Amino acid sequence: MTSESPANAEQPDEAANQPDWLAKVAGETLTELPKDLYIPPDALEVFLETFEGPLDLLLYLIRRQNLDILDIPVAQITGQYMQYIGLMQTLRLELAAEYLVMAAMLAEIKSRMLLPRPVDADEEEDDPRAGLVRRLQEYERFKEAAETIESRPRVGRDVFPASARPDRVESAAALPQPDLRDLLLALNEVLARAELFASHEIAREPLSVRERMSRVLERLSGRKPVSFIALIDTAEGRLGVVVCFLAVLELVKGALIAIEQADSESPLTVRLAGPTDTVMEQGDD
Amino acid sequence: MTDVAEQNDQPLVPTNEAELGRVVEALLLASDQPLSLDRLLAVFGDDAPQRSALREALVWLDKHHDESAMELVEVGNGWRLQVRQHYAPWVSRLWQEKPQKYSRALLETLAIIVYRQPITRGEIEEIRGVSLSQTIVRTLLERGWVREVGHREVPGRPALLGTTKQFLDDFSLKSLEQLPPLPEVKDLDALHQALEQLAPEAEAESAGDEEE
């Protein structure tokens, strides 16, 4: 991943051709930009997020040139592009791969353009830019189509279905009833996708604790503190007590509830964590 | 579909009873819960009409639906437009018509709630990597398999979801304990074994064709 590239080297006079460029940084329009950059570095990250890929960026650069400076020197587009890549590499490495491929393609096109061509060569076939032009054109069409689709009235955003039901319906409709197998297979699929579950701690954690956590929260939902002892049902036996205890600990860890004790003599009470209990870091996995 | 252009963030204040009535109608139709007077008023923000005007609009609305299949009723939580009982038989036939299958998305969501409860929507989305559709949560709530068990005390106070007794009943479980632990779920063979243990009679014959 070297940011040094042939194209970078040959653009010392880039600033001289500065278009009257507009960029928005934190809502403010910039008309004047640093001499050495088209976009200030800290704005670039934000700026780049508005591009959907190398084609999008290239299209933008070309359109820009087109509007403002048709007489730009040859290497300009490639040069600018390379400059973006360089910055991207420092700021958002994970973005760079596809952009680099495009950069390579541009460099290749450029170099082929510089080579003398046989006089009798088939114009179309031999034009190294033809493929790129077509891709850019094709891409631009869909960019526009995407805007059309975005502007369609959408259910949930602009369109609200009217709904009403009868108060009661005599014969209860048969609702679908998946079996456990369906449920677990679905879970298996999520697991295959999300490594979030990989945590050993979670793996060992008995399910009944999770279930109990929900119960305890429900119990406390009246917002009134409950004595810790009241949460425990001794009829559940040893294991039940342990489960309940673990559930309470988990909830405290997750900053969902708070345990209080007025003094060492008084009983422990448990209440929902209030908005006042600021949590710096959610006890996330 | 005509005058969208003139609408922006701040909707116009309806000027007469009928127009206010229609706004209320729109709100009641779009909401799946009854709406209280306060809730209705809140929609108008600073330009809220008088309470009395709102009441009159409700009267207008009630009268206006004389000849439609809906009626306006006041229930505990406020006002609701509902289908007249007269038409319930047809509706019940519509609902009976096909017990659909639940989507994979719904089952995945349910499974995550089962294993990670209490959990917020955001956390479910994070695990699944997809935004959670409103419909899925609503279906799970309506089915009584899931309910809100509290709120996480972070900005926005997102609701925490957990499973219910009803869930256990409907899936013939005595307790969640009966479900295989996660490591087994991750291992497809172990999962199948666990499943067979759960219901040896039922699963025996369908053991071959679980993938769809």
Add this chain to the structure above:
Amino acid sequence: MTDVAEQNDQPLVPTNEAELGRVVEALLLASDQPLSLDRLLAVFGDDAPQRSALREALVWLDKHHDESAMELVEVGNGWRLQVRQHYAPWVSRLWQEKPQKYSRALLETLAIIVYRQPITRGEIEEIRGVSLSQTIVRTLLERGWVREVGHREVPGRPALLGTTKQFLDDFSLKSLEQLPPLPEVKDLDALHQALEQLAPEAEAESAGDEEE
């Protein structure tokens, strides 16, 4: 609203247009999806009205709600009663949660599928010049806007993606036909000219023939 008593499991066949219209209204209101003529007919079982009668009932319904906040529209899956656009601004203030915003990447992907279906992921990537994130595809599948419609018979048998009726429903379309054609290639000459600048000494005559 008097004759509820005489209703039982077998609802009476509505005898006139208005009554049939109200039954249809009740069904559309109670359904969370648009209903096709066929589905509406199915509700009546053996006593199904004529198709033409049903159509007339829909016309009646549409007219009858002239002065209400809802309108009847036809979308991909059939007929839907929805809140008139005019009242949408109030409705959207009813909920705190903002409607989901979709990324440009997702919308571009969707647009490509709409106009180029059936299409593989690889082909989408080729057009967009970026690899397609799993999340985007999953969100599209989950929303029910897109589904796998087959496989391309090339090595790896990549799935072919296409749009669904649900997509039509959710974007208020009766058919894809209603979308404008894919925009023409934009000022071809200008674009080409700009590229010309890359190598001014190279040819200028290949500008005319870029289809697609």
